[in-house]
Amino acid sequence: MTDLRNTVRKVAAEHNLWPGDSSVVVGVSGGVDSMVLLDVLNDVLVPSRRLVVVHVNYGLRDGASRDEELVRNRCQTFGSSVDFIAFHPDMSSAAHEGSLQRVARDVRYDLFRRVANERDAATVVVAHHRQDQAETVLLRLFRGAGPEALAGMKWLRPLRDDATVQLARPLLDTSPAEIRAYATEHSVPWREDPTNMEGPYARAKLRTTILPSIEEAFPGATDRIAHAGTLLRQISDATLEPERQRWVEAITEERGGTIVLCESALHSAPEVWADRVILDVLRSTIPGAPRTAAVAREVRSLLDSQVGSRVELGQGTVWRDRGGLRIVASRAERVSPMSLSPGSPVTTPFGRITMSVEERLPETDIDDLIGESAREAVMDADALGENVVVRSWEDGDRIQPLGMKGSKGVADVMTDARVPPHERARTLVVTVPEHIVWVVGHRIHHAFRVRDRTTRCARLRFVPGNRRE
Structure with a gap:
């Protein structure tokens, strides 16, 4: 069996996952994937680096406090080079159960970034693995995503559009079986999270029902789907991404501190690239802006409207301006009498x-x-x-x-x-x-x-x- 620690060393060197000598933040839930990741990183990085372990206790299920206790105790066994930080965010605003996972992820990643900035860490490491890759590709396919979205998760990407902090996934080509085998061989403790295998969430249904059925009909399909996602990611990065960047530079410009989509460039761009640039700019300038083809068409239709027409997008507005479309992150604060x-x-x-x-x-x-x-x-x-x-x-x-x-x-x-x-x-x-x-x-x-x-x-x-x- 391949030593997982050597695999992580090789992947980290190939993709430059944690450059320099700064601290490394690692997200650890207490499940087998993140507990194995912690054990591997302690061997690979300590004592040359300081590990900062972040555990987010949402308090949403029985056993959450025991998860936190497990992670804390494990960190203590590693000595002074591993710091443990626990957060207990208020999740009362996540009233709709269907959005709970998304809200929890957003909260978690915001906390990761906060700790990374406070500790001058350039990298946050998470335990996404090969099956997570396959699930991500399938979920995007079922939602009607385009070719770039069908490309798998990256080994390394900016965390929350913050170029100063990177999100690294050193286990992305490691199977769940390999992770559990490592945990057994090295006596790594972990706790099972039942919400990973039950509940109304799309990923849980995919994991417990759809993927097993696919595997039964097509043995090894999960690994091949993950591999296809990785290949699409490589193709996207080599071909589609440079073309996307070319159109972003052609279509967008800054005027008066806001982003403007130039009318002439939008008209000359192929529709698929015009829509893609619109959605990318909305994502980077308006928090929570939806990224759908319908939104792109609605925004582009402003070109046929008079100056001053607008499309409201929650926390921002797209205005029809002279010579293009101006994107404003949020409406100005209203002054009461x-x-x-x-x-x-x-x-x-x-x-x-x-x-x-x-x-x-x-x-x-x-x-x-x-x-x-x-x-x-x-x-x-x-x-x-x-x-x-x-x-x-x-x-x-x-x-x-x-x-x-x-x-x-x-x-x-x-x-x-x-x-x-x-x-x-x-x-x-x-x-x-x-x-x-x-x-x-x-x-x-x-x-x-x-x-x-x-x-x-x-x-x-x-x-x-x-x-x-």
Whole structure:
């Protein structure tokens, strides 16, 4: 039997799984796969490296505390070069059982990254093996994935899109039988997690029902499926990935701190690559954005819409902009109504608004009372009254701009001012009962202008970025 420790040494050298001499984080659940991985890494890396063992106890089933105790005790037998860290995350938000595994994985990987950053570790190691590879390929196939998704898991990849921390899988070409044989030969303790073999989860059904049936009809199929996934991964990395990167560079550019998909490049790209780039950019810029063909088509259809059209995607928005599609990670924070008065400024995430009231001298010309810039507005203080409020603008807001007889939508005011669609949520308005008196940075209300009969002037100033005067 091949010595698993030598196999891991060879794989690590071939794929450069843990470069340098920094600490290595290893995720250990207490199951046979991760306990064997811990034993192997202790032999392969210690004492030249420090191992940081992370155990996540979700507290979701009986026996979870015993899993934690097993891992802690095992680490203690390895001496001072192995550190043990246990986390007990609150899983109450994972209310829907069908999403529990996904939420747990996200929590686990976020904790891995946190520990890696705190310990200056470049690599997090997990115990995915050959059957996990086969299951992943089949699950993606059943979900209708494309050729790149059908490629198997990588030996090494960035953890959570964080290029500074890598996720390594040194057991990826090791079978479960080899892992259990090592555990028996080296007296490695472990605990069985019944949720791996039961419950409503797709992977559990695949593991207990579908794969055994496939193996019965086609002996050795699991290994061959895993091998096919590995071959597809090699082909993808050598051919599809360079082509994908070429189209990403052709289609995307940064403008004003956000990503824009260029209209001309999207039209010239083959549809399959245009959609792929759209989904990749959504994934990297909008947390939780769905990656489906329907979403890609919906986003691409914005090219046939007028400027300002948008598609909301949970924690982000895709806007139709001039010359392309602008992707904004999240909508700007809304400002709830806040009272504004002399000596009591309003501070918002977008800036600070102050108000002062001054007597107008009889000889002062009206032109001398006009604000020095668009960030300053001067109005009749008595017309304003005392109930002055600052808030975010809303759909349906209207104002009678200075010099006009009729009213105009605030959205149209911003269009005239060429405010980019992705920046409009940052626009503030100053209101009094029944009227918007100032679209901050743009127009004041005609009825609240300074007139010949004005005796007191209210001067409002906007200082962007929460800066103090």
